Amino acid sequence: xxxxxxxxxxxxxxxxxxxxxxxxxxxxxxxxxxxxxxxxxxxxxxxxxxxxxxxxxxxxxxxxxxxxxxxxxxxxxxxxxxxxxxxxxxxxxxxxxxxxxxxxxxxxxxxxxxxxxxxxxxxxxxxxxxxxxxxxxxxxxxxxxxxxxxxxxxxxxxxxxxxxxxxxxxxxxxxxxxxxxxxxxxxxxxxxxxxxxxxxxxxxxxxxxxxxxxxxxxxxxxxxxxxxxxxxxxxxxxxxxxxxxxxxxxxxxxxxxxxxxxxxxxxxxxxxxxxxxxxxxxxxxxxxxxxxxxxxxxxxxxxxxxxxxxxxxxx
Numbered sequence: 001x002x003x004x005x006x007x008x009x010x011x012x013x014x015x016x017x018x019x020x021x022x023x024x025x026x027x028x029x030x031x032x033x034x035x036x037x038x039x040x041x042x043x044x045x046x047x048x049x050x051x052x053x054x055x056x057x058x059x060x061x062x063x064x065x066x067x068x069x070x071x072x073x074x075x076x077x078x079x080x081x082x083x084x085x086x087x088x089x090x091x092x093x094x095x096x097x098x099x100x101x102x103x104x105x106x107x108x109x110x111x112x113x114x115x116x117x118x119x120x121x122x123x124x125x126x127x128x129x130x131x132x133x134x135x136x137x138x139x140x141x142x143x144x145x146x147x148x149x150x151x152x153x154x155x156x157x158x159x160x161x162x163x164x165x166x167x168x169x170x171x172x173x174x175x176x177x178x179x180x181x182x183x184x185x186x187x188x189x190x191x192x193x194x195x196x197x198x199x200x201x202x203x204x205x206x207x208x209x210x211x212x213x214x215x216x217x218x219x220x221x222x223x224x225x226x227x228x229x230x231x232x233x234x235x236x237x238x239x240x241x242x243x244x245x246x247x248x249x250x251x252x253x254x255x256x257x258x259x260x261x262x263x264x265x266x267x268x269x270x271x272x273x274x275x276x277x278x279x280x281x282x283x284x285x286x287x288x289x290x291x292x293x294x295x296x297x298x299x300x301x302x303x304x305x306x307x308x309x310x311x312x313x314x315x
Contacts, residue, residue: 001124001125001225001231002124003143003225003227004143004225004226004227004231005122005124005227005230005231006089006124007227009227010089010227011227011228011229011230011231012089012090012122012230013089013090013091014090014227015090015091025117025118025298026117026118026197026253026292026298026301027062027065027066027069027117028065030285030288030289030291030292031069031288032262032285032288032289032292033257033292034066034069034070034073035073035260036257036260036262037066037070037115038070038073038074039260040113040195040260041054041056041070041074041078041082041112041113042074042075042078043312044112044113044192044193044310044312045078045081045112047307047310047311047312048111048112048191048192048310050077050078050081051081051111051112052081053081053083053111053112054078054081054082054083054111054112054113055083055085055107055109055110055111055112055113055114055192056070056082056083056084056085056112056113056115057084057085057087057106057107057110057112057113057114057115057188058084058085058086058087058115058116058117059087059106059114059115059116059119059185060087060088060116060117060118060119060122061086061087061088061102062088062090063090063093063096064086064088064093064096064097064100064102066115066117067084067086067097067100068096068097068100070084071084071097071099071100082112083101083112084097084099084100084101085100085101085103085107086100086101086102086103087103087104087105087106087107088102088104089104106184106185106188107188108188109188109190110188110189110190110192111189111190111191111192112192113192113193113194113195114185114186114188114189114192114193114194114195115194115195115197116182116185116194116195116196116197116198117197117198118197118198118199119196119198120178120181120182120196120198120235120240121198121199121200121232121233121234121235122230122231122232123177123178123181124177125173125174125175125176125177125178125233126138126139126158126174127139127171127172127173127174127210127212127233128154128158128162128171128172128174129150129170129171129172130169130170130171130172131150134169135153136153136154136158136159136162136172137150137151137152137153137154138150138151138152138153138154139151139171141225143224143225143226144224144226145224146222146223146224146225146226154174157176158174158176161174161175161176161239162174164239165203165236165238165239166203166206166236167203167204167206168206168208170208170209170210171208171209171210172210173210173211173212173233173234173236175235175236175239175240178235178236178239178240179236179239179240179243180243182196182240182243182244182304183243183244183245186244186246186306186308187244189306189308190308190309191308191309191310192307192308192309192310193305193306193307193308193310193312194305194306194308195303195304195305195306196235196237196240196302196303196304197253197301197302197303197304198234198235198237198301198302198304199211199232199234199235199300199301199302200234200235200236200237200240200301200302201234201235201236201237202236202237202238203236203238203239206236207234210233211233211234212231212232212233213231213232213233214229214230214231214232215229215230215232216228216229216230235302237250237302237304238250240304241304244306246306246308247306247307248304248305248306249304249305249306249307249313249314249315250302250303250304250305251302251303251305251314251315252299252300252301252302252303253292253293253298253299253300253301253302253303254292254293254294254295254299254300256303256314257289257292257293257299258293259314259315262289262292262293263289263293265286265289266286
């Protein structure tokens with residue numbers, strides 16, 4: 001999985017296309033999403049006492065779309081103090097806003113807000129499966145064909161993680177690498193907050209067959225790890241949250257966006273008669289908001305929120 005996504009010819013490092021060419025995220029769905037995050041940045045800035053420098057870090061930045069929109073949406077004073085940083089394995093895109101620093105690794109320290117939007121689902125993991133004797137064994141995959149076979153027994157750390165975080169036998173996606181990656185990211189935040197937004201599930205709702213899949217050209221495809229498609233699996237968000245060892249809040253995206261006025265409610269038909277142009281704009285915005293808050297789509301994403309050194313809730 002790591003080689004298929006981030007190797008020399010990996011899916012996320014190829015220059016000829018970016019993630020937006022293959023799947024739709026909240027960032028790409030509507031500017032309403034970035035607008036809500038911009039207001040969240042303002043709230044964090046206020047809670048921090050408006051520091052001279054505000055670090056705004058986007059982990060798994062794609063081609064810099066979110067940071068570009070955020071920098072344009074922030075008010076003047078805050079925009080002048082923000083130091084935007086994109087963390088991404090791919091090369092820096094041409095024409096990107098010169099204010100945005102581009103790096104492959106996390107900054108040592110962050111005072112501000114660290115955001116990871118659909119990053120953890122692409123942190124490589126191993127899969128194990130219960131065999132006929134009830135033992136957990138590693139799932140091996142042919143890189144060219146995607147054909148799976150059962151290999152040797154799961155190691156002790158995998159068995160321990162599975163026993164704690166995955167109820168019942170079956171196919172288990174070992175989330176320990178995601179737990180470690182997010183813990184490392186959260187640890188970099190000295191004051192401010194860390195926010196993970198991603199597909200996910202909790203222990204009581206783990207899918208018995210797992211979630212590993214692929215995406216290419218906007219369609220779901222078999223997760224053949226040859227670099228031709230995205231290979232992704234949902235995040236065990238409760239395990240990830242607990243692994244950080246710091247307080248957290250965890251809510252669905254549809255609930256997180258509600259305080260920012262994003263609900264998907266259609267405008268009143270009366271507006272169509274009094275001001276058709278405004279009505280059409282409001283109707284288009286309602287459609288975008290509905291996509292962001294859909295219970296069967298983006299609205300089901302988890303927002304995992306860690307305020308650090310500040311008193312700020314998502315609710």
